[in-house]
Amino acid sequence: MKKRTIIVSGLAATYPLGGVAWDYIQYLHGFYRLGHDVYYLEDTGGWAYDPFNVTFVDDLTYHTKYLGDYLAALDPGLAKRFCVIGPDDRHWGMSAEELEAVVARADVFFNISTTCQLRKNYAKIPVKVLIDSDPLYTQSSFPQFLDGTATDEEKRNIENMRRHDVFFSFGENVGQDFCTVPKGVIDWIPTRQPIVLSCWGDAPASPARQTFTTVLSWQPAQKGPLVGGVQYGGKNLEFEKMLDLPQKTTAELELALGGGKPPRELLEEKGWKLRDGFSMSQTPWVYRDYIWDSYAEFSTAKNAYVATQSGWFSCRTACYLASGRPAVVQDTGYSRFMDVGEGVLAFANEAQALAGIEAVRADWDRHSAAAKAFAARYFDSDVVLAKLLADALA
Numbered sequence: 482m483k484k485r486t487i488i489v490s491g492l493a494a495t496y497p498l499g500g501v502a503w504d505y506i507q508y509l510h511g512f513y514r515l516g517h518d519v520y521y522l523e524d525t526g527g528w529a530y531d532p533f534n535v536t537f538v539d540d541l542t543y544h545t546k547y548l549g550d551y552l553a554a555l556d557p558g559l560a561k562r563f564c565v566i567g568p569d570d571r572h573w574g575m576s577a578e579e580l581e582a583v584v585a586r587a588d589v590f591f592n593i594s595t596t597c598q599l600r601k602n603y604a605k606i607p608v609k610v611l612i613d614s615d616p617l618y619t620q621s622s623f624p625q626f627l628d629g630t631a632t633d634e635e636k637r638n639i640e641n642m643r644r645h646d647v648f649f650s651f652g653e654n655v656g657q658d659f660c661t662v663p664k665g666v667i668d669w670i671p672t673r674q675p676i677v678l679s680c681w682g683d684a685p686a687s688p689a690r691q692t693f694t695t696v697l698s699w700q701p702a703q704k705g706p707l708v709g710g711v712q713y714g715g716k717n718l719e720f721e722k723m724l725d726l727p728q729k730t731t732a733e734l735e736l737a738l739g740g741g742k743p744p745r746e747l748l749e750e751k752g753w754k755l756r757d758g759f760s761m762s763q764t765p766w767v768y769r770d771y772i773w774d775s776y777a778e779f780s781t782a783k784n785a786y787v788a789t790q791s792g793w794f795s796c797r798t799a800c801y802l803a804s805g806r807p808a809v810v811q812d813t814g815y816s817r818f819m820d821v822g823e824g825v826l827a828f829a830n831e832a833q834a835l836a837g838i839e840a841v842r843a844d845w846d847r848h849s850a851a852a853k854a855f856a857a858r859y860f861d862s863d864v865v866l867a868k869l870l871a872d873a874l875a
Contacts, residue, residue, distance in 0.1 A: 487591065497764040509521045584602050589873055594615065621663070691733065697738065789814075793815070799856055799860045
């Protein structure tokens with residue numbers, strides 16, 4: 482494929498947490514490995530999260546050093562390929578002049594998770610791509626927009642989306658008759674998270690602990706979407722259906738809990754082992770080590786993804802798989818287009834979750850090998866990003 486100048490956006494500096502970094506920077510790293518002239522831009526217009534004091538700040542010194550150190554460790558060639566613009570318009574990383582030169586020659590702009598404000602100069606980039614990483618949340622106001630009852634804010638948000646040229650969604654079932662994510666307004670092309678397999682493939686052949694783990698926030702800070710009279714919610718709604726699981730298996734089940742006001746005492750009473758989510762996510766490398774030390778992942782998904790059968794699949798889970806760590810994870814409809822049963826054990830209820838856990842324990846080696854093969858088949862950044870770029874330029 483012809484070498485392209487590409488800009489990707491994200492929230493890796495705004496939210497300096499290990500999982501967030503891997504979510505977005507694997508786009509930068511993956512495109513770079515494919516030989517493209519690629520840059521990372523973070524321009525949200527807002528303040529950045531301070532995980533040590535649990536507040537938001539306008540001084541991005543820590544955040545940009547965190548990002549710069551991460552990029553340099555991934556590949557020295559990435560060290561100077563980023564620009565973070567603060568709420569005061571200060572440029573960190575590349576200077577304003579350097580960024581403007583990149584924007585002027587850019588072929589494609591990937592606005593991931595609608596994170597980047599679309600300034601006038603960005604809007605001049607020939608192909609502007611919007612990637613929806615949060616299906617249903619993104620489309621929740623589409624029905625009101627179509628029937629003329631949307632609020633001014635909802636109209637502005639949708640019109641801002643429509644300033645892009647091509648649209649992709651992690652909800653790979655969006656648009657299908659069985660999927661209840663609202664249709665219309667935008668035609669979505671399915672895509673998925675790219676995983677740079679070489680970053681994960683050196684995990685120890687045998688995990689340090691025989692513990693099923695996951696890293697999660699209990700529930701979103703904002704109320705879930707109300708669509709068609711149905712109130713949808715976050716991961717907590719689905720996890721509550723699994724509260725008694727530790728009492729039905731001798732497997733150790735651990736949650737690295739972040740925000741969202743989790744019911745810690747109740748979880749501990751039920752037999753869940755708890756860890757501090759930030760401690761397991763303070764850097765991308767600490768986060769990776771936590772995954773590598775794990776026996777497998779066990780997790781539910783956001784209620785909004787499950788109830789709509791969106792087909793969303795977790796980046797975190799894909800990282801477990803690429804590390805050779807099997808995953809027992811809730812089905813969001815991804816089993817309709819992915820071959821599950823080995824490596825990935827999808828469940829829709831407690832009984833299936835328990836069966837998945839016991840299947841992994843009965844033959845971990847087989848499921849570990851299958852997990853790596855699953856990641857290579859479905860999430861290899863070389864394949865995912867080559868297709869994404871080709872579809873964007875088609």
